[in-house]
Amino acid sequence: MISVLKAGPLTLVQDLGRPGYAHLGVPHSGAADRPALIRANRLVGNPDTAAALEITLLGPLLRFNRDARIALSGAHMPATLDGKPLPHDASVMVRATQLLRIGAARAGVRAYLAVAGGIDAAPVLGSRSTDILSGLGPAPLADGQRLNIGTLDEADDRPQPAATLEAEPVLHILPGPRDDWFAAGSLDTLCRQPYTVTPASNRVGVRLDGPVLPRRIVRELPSEGLVLGAVQVPADGKPLVFLADHPVTGGYPVIAVVLPEDIPKVAQARPGSRLRFAPCAGVA
Numbered sequence: 001m002i003s004v005l006k007a008g009p010l011t012l013v014q015d016l017g018r019p020g021y022a023h024l025g026v027p028h029s030g031a032a033d034r035p036a037l038i039r040a041n042r043l044v045g046n047p048d049t050a051a052a053l054e055i056t057l058l059g060p061l062l063r064f065n066r067d068a069r070i071a072l073s074g075a076h077m078p079a080t081l082d083g084k085p086l087p088h089d090a091s092v093m094v095r096a097t098q099l100l101r102i103g104a105a106r107a108g109v110r111a112y113l114a115v116a117g118g119i120d121a122a123p124v125l126g127s128r129s130t131d132i133l134s135g136l137g138p139a140p141l142a143d144g145q146r147l148n149i150g151t152l153d154e155a156d157d158r159p160q161p162a163a164t165l166e167a168e169p170v171l172h173i174l175p176g177p178r179d180d181w182f183a184a185g186s187l188d189t190l191c192r193q194p195y196t197v198t199p200a201s202n203r204v205g206v207r208l209d210g211p212v213l214p215r216r217i218v219r220e221l222p223s224e225g226l227v228l229g230a231v232q233v234p235a236d237g238k239p240l241v242f243l244a245d246h247p248v249t250g251g252y253p254v255i256a257v258v259l260p261e262d263i264p265k266v267a268q269a270r271p272g273s274r275l276r277f278a279p280c281a282g283v284a
Contacts, residue, residue, distance in 0.1 A: 001148055002068075002115070006061040007141040008102070013119050014054040014112075018127035018136075022248045028228065029131035032203055032244045032267035033110050036074030039160045040114035043071035043091045045152060050118030051128035053141070055111045059102020060141060064094045068149060069116040075108025075268060076165065089162040108165045108268040120148035133204050133245040168194060169265035170276045171241070171258045176231060177224075178253030181217040186255060187279070189213060190231070190239065194274040203245040205232075206266050208275075212237035213255060223249040229258035229266075231277075241266050 014037060017030020031037035031054055038048045046052075053060075059077050071091050072079055079086040079102040086092060086100070094100065105111065121128045121138040130137040141147075179187060195210035213233050226232070230242045232252045241258055242250075243266060258266065259280065269275055 001065045001146050003063040003065060004060055004141050004143060004145040004147065005063055005099075007143050007145070008055065008058045008060040010056040011060050011141040012054045012056075012130040012132075013051050013121045013138045013141075013147075014129050015051040015118075015127055016049050017129050017244065018125045021125055022225070025248055026125060026136070027131055027134060027245055027248055029129045029134075029136070029245050030127065031110075031112065031129075033074050033112070033264040035264050036110070036163060037112045037114075039089065039163065040071045040073035040112040041118075042158050042160050043073065043089070044069045044114050044116040046114055046116060046118055050114065050150070051121060052112050052114040052119060055102060055113060057109060058104045059111065059113075061102075062100045064096055064098050064100065066096050066149070068094045070094055070100070071114050072102070072111055073114070073160075073163070074111040075105040077105050077111045078103040089160065105270075109270055110267055115149050117150040117152040120150040131245050132202065133247060163264075165268055166265060168274050168276060169262070169269065170278050171262045171265060172280050173231065173256040173258055173277050174280055176254035176256045178221070179255050181215060181221070181253040182233070182255055183214040183216045186213045190256060191277045191279060194276045195239065197269045197271050197273050197275065199271040201269075201271060203243055205240045205242045205246060206269060207240045208238055210238065213239060215253070217253075221251055221253055223251045226250045226254070227257060229260065229263055230254045231256040231258065243267055
């Protein structure tokens with residue numbers, strides 16, 4: 001069991017989400033940076049599907065009430081174990097009563113703390129993920145809470161290469177289902193200059209500031225299905241990229257879709273940082 005002495009601003013239980021329920025209005029959710037969650041799980045021998053803690057910008061203070069093996073991956077957050085630095089992207093043994101303190105992110109937004117055996121929260125629709133949009137899954141961590149640790153019959157830990165967090169990532173896109181609703185050259189405009197991540201960003205989506213994308217068709221669009229990575233353009237003409245907790249439908253046109261392998265770059269983009277869009281090779 002783990003005692004939460006200080007929860008921090010936003011720490012959530014996340015796994016790989018609950019796919020297959022979009023037709024019922026239930027988003028996929030799950031870790032915003034899936035490769036980082038998987039890397040942390042593999043470092044402690046968990047299956048990729050195990051639940052871990054997703055820590056946003058500033059980490060919690062935790063006390064372990066039993067021996068455990070842990071790994072911290074994703075955003076670079078300085079962490080200490082009883083005051084001694086904890087290595088990043090490495091498997092570490094923690095003894096009962098030891099204190100784990102995770103500080104503020106120096107690069108990236110979201111770190112993942114995996115514990116051998118996984119976080120044993122009650123699953124909802126087959127997933128232990130917290131969905132901040134629909135309210136499904138465990139509540140965000142709170143001071144005084146206790147977290148159960150699951151069991152691991154046979155550990156299969158594997159060394160994992162560390163991930164690189166890019167200062168100005170490039171997001172490769174395909175044209176969206178409504179790119180023809182925008183003025184001629186709008187996709188070129190989207191890709192020509194960088195956009196800045198605004199503070200109005202969360203697990204639902206990352207809002208961007210930069211060149212406006214004018215509409216050619218200005219009538220209202222009936223709600224239609226949305227996918228992870230959809231680049232939707234609201235009425236102000238500035239794009240937003242949908243992340244893990246995106247709604248299953250939306251009423252603004254989608255000009256482009258970010259490739260799945262570039263979604264972690266968006267999830268780790270800090271407010272004030274810049275990112276660029278680029279067409280996939282072979283797409284005019």
